[in-house]
Amino acid sequence: MRLIFRPFGLFAVSLLLTACDRKEENEHSRAPGQNEPAPPPQSKAPRPDPSLANWEVEVFSAAAGQQLDELKRFLKGENEVIGQGTSQGLTGFPLTDVVPEGAFHIRRAKETAGTERDLMAALRALRESFPGASASLAEIKIVRVHLSGNTATTELSVHLAGETLQINAEWNAEWTRDDPPALLQLNTTRYEECERHGTGRLVDSTGPVLASLREREQFVRSIDHWMGRIETLLGIEMGGWHGLTTADVNNDGLDDVYLCDGGGLINRLLVQQEDGTVLDRSRESGLGFLDHSFGSLFADFDNDGDQDAAIALLSGVLIMKNDGTGIFSSAEAKSFPAAVPYSLAAADYDQDGDLDLFASCYVQRSGATRHSFVARPLPYHDATNGGRNELLRNEGGLRFRNVTKATGLHPGNSRFSYSASWEDFDEDGDLDLYVANDFGGNNLYRNQLRESGRPVFTDTAAEAGVRDVAAGMSTCWGDFDNDGLVDLYVGNMFSSAGNRITFQDQFKPGGDPTTRALYQRHARGNSLFRNLGSGRFEDVSISSGTTMGRWAWSSLFVDLDNNGWEDLLVANGFITQEDPGDL
Numbered sequence: 001m002r003l004i005f006r007p008f009g010l011f012a013v014s015l016l017l018t019a020c021d022r023k024e025e026n027e028h029s030r031a032p033g034q035n036e037p038a039p040p041p042q043s044k045a046p047r048p049d050p051s052l053a054n055w056e057v058e059v060f061s062a063a064a065g066q067q068l069d070e071l072k073r074f075l076k077g078e079n080e081v082i083g084q085g086t087s088q089g090l091t092g093f094p095l096t097d098v099v100p101e102g103a104f105h106i107r108r109a110k111e112t113a114g115t116e117r118d119l120m121a122a123l124r125a126l127r128e129s130f131p132g133a134s135a136s137l138a139e140i141k142i143v144r145v146h147l148s149g150n151t152a153t154t155e156l157s158v159h160l161a162g163e164t165l166q167i168n169a170e171w172n173a174e175w176t177r178d179d180p181p182a183l184l185q186l187n188t189t190r191y192e193e194c195e196r197h198g199t200g201r202l203v204d205s206t207g208p209v210l211a212s213l214r215e216r217e218q219f220v221r222s223i224d225h226w227m228g229r230i231e232t233l234l235g236i237e238m239g240g241w242h243g244l245t246t247a248d249v250n251n252d253g254l255d256d257v258y259l260c261d262g263g264g265l266i267n268r269l270l271v272q273q274e275d276g277t278v279l280d281r282s283r284e285s286g287l288g289f290l291d292h293s294f295g296s297l298f299a300d301f302d303n304d305g306d307q308d309a310a311i312a313l314l315s316g317v318l319i320m321k322n323d324g325t326g327i328f329s330s331a332e333a334k335s336f337p338a339a340v341p342y343s344l345a346a347a348d349y350d351q352d353g354d355l356d357l358f359a360s361c362y363v364q365r366s367g368a369t370r371h372s373f374v375a376r377p378l379p380y381h382d383a384t385n386g387g388r389n390e391l392l393r394n395e396g397g398l399r400f401r402n403v404t405k406a407t408g409l410h411p412g413n414s415r416f417s418y419s420a421s422w423e424d425f426d427e428d429g430d431l432d433l434y435v436a437n438d439f440g441g442n443n444l445y446r447n448q449l450r451e452s453g454r455p456v457f458t459d460t461a462a463e464a465g466v467r468d469v470a471a472g473m474s475t476c477w478g479d480f481d482n483d484g485l486v487d488l489y490v491g492n493m494f495s496s497a498g499n500r501i502t503f504q505d506q507f508k509p510g511g512d513p514t515t516r517a518l519y520q521r522h523a524r525g526n527s528l529f530r531n532l533g534s535g536r537f538e539d540v541s542i543s544s545g546t547t548m549g550r551w552a553w554s555s556l557f558v559d560l561d562n563n564g565w566e567d568l569l570v571a572n573g574f575i576t577q578e579d580p581g582d583l
Contacts, residue, residue: 055501055504055506056147057145057147057500057501057504058497058500058501060145060147060152060175060177060181061142061145061154061500063179063180063181064142064145064152064154064173064175064181065142066180067082067175067180067181067182067183068140068142068156070082071123071138071140071183072138072139072140073138074123074127075123075126075127075134075135075138075160076134076135076136076137076138077127077132077133077134077135081120082119082120082123082183085119085182085183085184085185085186086116086117086118086119086184086185087116087117087118087119087121087122087123087185087186087187095107095108095109095110095191095193096108096109096110103196103197103201103560103561103562103563104194104195104196104197104561105194105195105196105197106192106193106194106195107192107193107195108191108192108193109188109190109191109192119183119185119186122186126160126167129165129167130160130162130165131162131163131164131165132162134162135160135161135162135167136161136162136163137159137160137161137162138159138160139157139158139159139160140156140157140158140159140171141156141157141158141496142154142155142156142496142500143155143156143157143496143499143500144499144500144503145500147177149177150176150177151174151175151176151177151184152174152175152176152177152181153172153173153174153175154172154173154175155170155171155172155189156170156171156172156173157170157496157548158170158171164195164196164197165193165194165195165196166193166194166195166196167191167192167193167194168190168191168192168194168548169188169190169191169192170188170189170190170191171186171187171188171189172186172187172189173185173186173187174186192545202560205276208276208277209276209277209278210277210278211277212277213270213277213278213279213280214280215268215280215282218261218265218266218268219259226262226264226265230262230263230264230265241294241342242259242260242261242262242293242294242295243260243294243295243296243343244257244258244259244260244296245257245258245295245296245297245298246258247298247307247309248307249269249271249285249298249306249307249322249326250271250324250325250326251305251306251324251325254272254273254274255272256269256270256271256272256278256326257269257270257272257278258270258287258296258298258309260293260294260295260296260311260312261293262292262293263290263291263292263314264290265290266282266283266288266289266290267282267287267288267289267290267291267293267296267311268280268282268288269281269282269285269287269288269326271326281326284327285326285327285328286320286327286328286329286330287309287311287320287328289311289313289318291313291314291315292313292314293311293312293313293314294312294313294314294340294341294342294343295311295312295341295342295343295344296309296310296311296312296344297309297310297344297345297346297357298310299346299355300355301319301346301354301355301394301398302321302354302396302397302398303353303354304324305324306322306323306324307322308320308321308322308328308331308398309322309328310344310346310357312341312342312343312344312359313341314340315333315335315336316333316334316335316336316341317333317334317336317341317344317357317359317390317392318330318332318333318334319331319332319333319334319398319400321398331398331399332398332399332400334390334392334400334402336359336361336365336390337365338361338364338365338387338388339361339362339363339364339365339386339387339388339389339390339414340361340362340363340365340387341359341360341361341390342360342361342362342417342418342419343359343360343418343419343420344357344358344359344360345357345358345360345419345420345421345422345433346358346422347422347431347433348431349391349407349422349430349431349433349447349449349455350393350449350455351430351449351455352394354394354396355394356391356392356393356394356400357391357392357394357400358389358390358391358392358420358422358433359389359390359391359392360389360417360418360419360420360435360436361386361387361388361389361390361417362386362387362416362417362418362438363386363387363416364385364386364387364388364414365387377416377438377439377440380439380519381439381440381469381515381518381519381522382439382440382441382469382518383415383416383438383439383440384412384414384415384440385414386414386415386416386417386437386438386439387414387416387417388404388410388413388414389404389409389413389414389417389420389435390402390404391403391404391407391409406456407455407456407457408445408456408457408458409445409457411459412443412459413443415435415437415438415439415440415441415442415443416437416438416439416440417435417436417437417438417472418436418437418438418472418473418474419435419436419472419473419474419475419554420433420434420435420436420475421433421434421475421476421477423477423486424486425444425477425486425488425531425535426446426535427485428450428451429449429450430447430448430449430450430455431447432444432445432446432447432457433445433447433457434461434466434475434477434488435475436472436473436474436475436490436491437472438471438472438473439471440469441461441462441467441468441469442461442466442467442468442469442472442475442490443459443461444459444460444461444464444466444467445457445458445459445460446458446459446460446535460535463535464535464536464537465529465536465537465538465539466488466490466529466537468490468492468527468529469518469521469522470490470492470493470521470522470524470525470527471492471493471522472490472491472492473491473492473493473552473553473554474490474491474552474553474554474555475488475489475490475491475555476488476489476555476556476557477489477557478557478566479566480528480530480544480557480565480566480568481530482564482565483531485531485532485533486531487528487529487530487531487537488528488529488531488537489526489527489528489529489546489555489557489568490526490527490528490529490555491526491549491552491553491554491555491570492522492524492525492526492527492549492552493525493550493551493552494523494524494525494526494547494548494549494550494551494552495522495523497523498519498520498522498523499520499523499524502516502519502520502522502523503520507519524541524547525541525547525548525549525552526541526546526547526548526549526552526555526570527539527541527546527547528540528541528544528546528568529541546568549570549572550570550572550573551572551573551574552570552571552572553571553572553573554570554571555568555569555570555571556568556569556570557569
């Protein structure tokens with residue numbers, strides 16, 4: 001892999017971080033419909049150009065990564081021999097029960113100093129802790145590189161999983177600086193086991209649910225397949241970043257699924273049957289649009305007892321009325337001249353008895369980059385040149401009015417917004433709004449309805465301690481510590497390359513330390529904020545162990561094991577190419 005700097009200012013760094021991460025992130029990610037990942041390529045992965053001045057850490061990281069691939073294959077039972085060396089602390093240290101009962105049995109190391117052992121013996125013992133004596137998934141990320149003389153030390157983030165056991169750990173690895181480097185020693189600095197018992201299991205039912213669906217080929221084909229068959233030069237938009245929604249559209253007590261897709265590919269409404277399979281009712285329902293669609297939301301916007309639809313299209317938001325049986329008709333189309341809506345959030349912010357809509361808009365509409373992912377954020381670490389978000393007030397009769405400016409939402413309202421969520425975080429009786437933004441700080445809009453009698457908003461993110469400058473993808477609310485106050489979780493993007501590069505002395509030498517720190521924060525990952533009351537939050541992301549969500553997109557608080565404590569579910573990944581290790 002060649003890492004090339006171009007004179008794009010701050011954006012050059014984003015290209016470098018993204019190129020590194022796409023190669024090394026989520027090797028188990030794959031295109032929808034593939035039951036098993038393809039075997040890893042046999043040829044060696046390309047390395048960064050060694051002639052790149054001052055970036056020896058990335059050259060070494062690529063070389064060490066190839067050696068770690070051998071180690072991962074060993075842990076998965078695909079080979080029996082790896083490099084030589086010794087190991088301290090990989091096994092043999094005492095474990096303590098954290099959650100001794102329930103669906104998940106969690107054990108953590110009391111200490112990480114162990115007896116020095118032969119590396120192969122230690123790794124073999126680790127592998128044999130899994131049923132079948134091998135892990136089905138092995139991820140090892142290089143998050144720091146320290147070069148010193150003839151040796152190098154790397155900090156590694158380790159995730160191993162089998163059918164019932166998951167191991168999360170952090171290792172320090174010492175290497176020679178030969179070509180290729182030889183692994184000398186591994187030390188465990190953090191260790192955790194999570195074992196699942198009979199309950200709490202999630203089963204992939206995609207195949208059985210879609211088995212009788214004639215139109216399933218649309219879902220199992222990769223984006224490359226469709227990009228090669230749909231002519232974008234004729235104005236048909238294609239790409240990723242499409243959402244899905246569940247709702248009971250026909251009032252039969254069963255949740256149905258609505259899938260948005262790219263231009264030229266029909267949006268699909270999959271209606272659930274009693275046996276758990278689905279039938280395609282896209283055309284019959286009136287929701288089978290061919291327009292490029294990003295997200296949708298189903299809610300009872302006219303208070304008649306059924307779920308209406310709001311769909312974020314390339315041109316704006318389309319409101320569709322449900323007749324109660326799952327047949328929809330167009331009620332109103334709201335054109336967005338300034339930006340493209342990506343996701344929608346509904347709430348009765350003005351307490352007039354009907355649901356209003358907030359549209360998160362990612363990029364500006366003007367010019368060739370009106371919705372392109374590669375539109376350059378300026379400045380990269382805290383961009384303000386994104387799309388302008390819109391708040392639509394429900395006027396009744398499925399008619400909506402744009403009240404964004406009137407409600408005080410315009411300042412700081414152009415920040416590459418991906419998603420938003422409503423919650424009364426300050427417990428004053430009205431709903432507030434949190435907006436997750438890519439390439440910079442987020443917004444917490446506090447509703448002043450109860451205080452002033454008018455539903456106007458003030459951005460209090462910095463004051464509340466939740467500005468969270470990072471790659472904001474999603475946000476959700478939940479009381480994770482059961483103290484009666486609603487807490488906040490933000491899905492961002494963890495970057496191994498960002499963690500390595502932004503902490504190097506040669507990264508932005510002589511630059512503003514505050515800006516440098518924002519780049520470092522951008523790579524850290526997800527955030528968990530504990531509500532302290534009185535409008536203040538505490539960042540407990542690192543202490544709670546919730547930063548590592550990989551390239552996180554969506555997040556949700558949910559009690560997975562019914563033990564009375566809310567867990568976190570994080571969706572992650574990216575568009576997978578032919579090489580399943582491309583991320």
